[in-house]
Amino acid sequence: MLEMIVSLRRIMPGVLAFMFMLLLCPQASAHSIRCFASADGATISGYAWFGGGKRVLNVPYRAEAPDGTVLQQGQTNDNGEFSFTVKVRCDILVVVDAGSGHVARFTVKAASLPASLPEYGKAADAAQVSAPAPAVAKESDTAEAGAVAAAPVAEAELARLIAREVRAQIEPLRGDLEEYKEAQGMRDIIGGIGYLVGVCGIAFYFLGVRRQERRVRCGGEDKPGQC
Amino acid sequence: MHITDGALSQQVMIATNVLAAVGVGIGLAKTDYGRVPRVGVLASVFFVASLIHIPAGVSSVHLLLNGLLGFLLGWSAFPALAAALLLQAVIMGFGGITALGANVLNTAIPALLCYALFSGPCRRAATARGAFIYGALAGATGVVLTCLMLSFSLYLSNPEGYLPVIKMVLVMHLPVAGIESVVVGATASFLYRVRPELLCAPVHGSLLEDTTNA
Numbered sequence A: 001m002l003e004m005i006v007s008l009r010r011i012m013p014g015v016l017a018f019m020f021m022l023l024l025c026p027q028a029s030a031h032s033i034r035c036f037a038s039a040d041g042a043t044i045s046g047y048a049w050f051g052g053g054k055r056v057l058n059v060p061y062r063a064e065a066p067d068g069t070v071l072q073q074g075q076t077n078d079n080g081e082f083s084f085t086v087k088v089r090c091d092i093l094v095v096v097d098a099g100s101g102h103v104a105r106f107t108v109k110a111a112s113l114p115a116s117l118p119e120y121g122k123a124a125d126a127a128q129v130s131a132p133a134p135a136v137a138k139e140s141d142t143a144e145a146g147a148v149a150a151a152p153v154a155e156a157e158l159a160r161l162i163a164r165e166v167r168a169q170i171e172p173l174r175g176d177l178e179e180y181k182e183a184q185g186m187r188d189i190i191g192g193i194g195y196l197v198g199v200c201g202i203a204f205y206f207l208g209v210r211r212q213e214r215r216v217r218c219g220g221e222d223k224p225g226q227c
Numbered sequence B: 001m002h003i004t005d006g007a008l009s010q011q012v013m014i015a016t017n018v019l020a021a022v023g024v025g026i027g028l029a030k031t032d033y034g035r036v037p038r039v040g041v042l043a044s045v046f047f048v049a050s051l052i053h054i055p056a057g058v059s060s061v062h063l064l065l066n067g068l069l070g071f072l073l074g075w076s077a078f079p080a081l082a083a084a085l086l087l088q089a090v091i092m093g094f095g096g097i098t099a100l101g102a103n104v105l106n107t108a109i110p111a112l113l114c115y116a117l118f119s120g121p122c123r124r125a126a127t128a129r130g131a132f133i134y135g136a137l138a139g140a141t142g143v144v145l146t147c148l149m150l151s152f153s154l155y156l157s158n159p160e161g162y163l164p165v166i167k168m169v170l171v172m173h174l175p176v177a178g179i180e181s182v183v184v185g186a187t188a189s190f191l192y193r194v195r196p197e198l199l200c201a202p203v204h205g206s207l208l209e210d211t212t213n214a
Helices: A008-023 A137-147 A153-182 A186-217 B010-029 B033-049 B066-092 B100-123 B128-157 B163-172 B174-194
Strands: A033-040 A043-050 A060-064 A070-075 A081-085 A092-099 A102-108 B053-056 B059-062
Touching: A033 A092, A033 A102, A033 A153, A043 A092, A043 A102, A043 A153, A070 A081, A092 B163, A186 B033, A186 B066, B010 B066, B010 B100, B010 B128, B033 B066, B053 B174, B059 B174, B066 B100, B066 B128, B066 B174, B100 B128, B128 B163, B128 B174, B163 B174
Parallel strands: none
Antiparallel strands: A033 A043, A043 A081, A060 A070, A060 A092, A092 A102, B053 B059
16 A cells, blocks of 8 residues: 555645545534524423534533523433423523533523513522423423413414414524534635635744844854854 | 533633643744744644544544644644634634633644654654554554543543543544544655655754754
8 A cells, every 4th residue: 555655746636636525525513512492482492413413412401591590401312302491581591511512502582482481580589490391392382281271272372373383484494594604614714724824924924034134143044053 | 622612610721821822932933934834734734634524423523633743843733733723713613712722732742742752763764664653653642642631631620520521532532543543654654755854853952942944
């Protein structure tokens, strides 16, 4: 095998082809994790995935209130999904921590939570601890439907069904948008390499000045370590 | 494998940033005029290498090539790695900006060790096969030492929490070490045949003296 690498001219097309293939590499973002969550009533559910598309299985997640208090903790299921209910209305920061520095964050805005929930900070401390819901959304919806007794059932039910359908349609789009935002493209690579070339240019300038000074000082010689 | 913001404790973060700044300063002082293109090209190689993904279990890992950088650049690897890691953090979001010092140290110190251990023997190797072996050793050592240092810095920040993660990191990087040893070995033997002067020249004299342009 080593005998194949004999001359620069023979190897150069291969090297260039390899570099070109690198630049087309599609799995470039497989290293990082992302998460996405949305609210259906008072239930927040979502999922976490690696940049390449695979779901992040069985890793811990937590839901934080704006001041950092942890409202809920749990683990993503075998499909990378999580689901929990909240009892307060505030911006919920979902943090998925896969360890070794891989952390993904997503904020569910307070506006997407139902207005019937108490504002965060006004309810008693005990009421702010929320119960984890099963990952299957349908089961929790049935449980919720039974609990909604006081409100006019038909109208509230209709509103919820519409919200759920719209959410089902939009959720994949929003997930795609998150993935798209984080994708690495050619622009990033070329930008990075261009930046390094620029830094080298600056280094050339300053080192050139130093070399010139050394030349002047040593009367025409430019050997570092002498003079 | 880069550390993100928030994974390190405050003391570790400050200490690593200071040490990395010192290392980069030393590296810059030792970089000669003629060496700058080499430093730039290898920094770009390191920058792009993180895009080559090797599936390992659930997620994937990427090639490091810090063994190659240390092997070819010596102390100049410090600023090269710092620049490439900074750009990876800013442009691609790999690794946090506050954790930059830790990432630089984790990659640059193994690079320096590869330079110290393998650069001399490689230059003095009798055949291209010898160069290949020393290059392969440098590649593998770079990856393994980086994993160990990464684990150590995570361990310093949070002893109990990171222990299972550390084991997973070490295991996941074994295929990377294998592939990287082949890549760096092939590069070393290629350079030995075609441009032996690119294999790093020895460092002369005191710490702050410029290295001779190879």
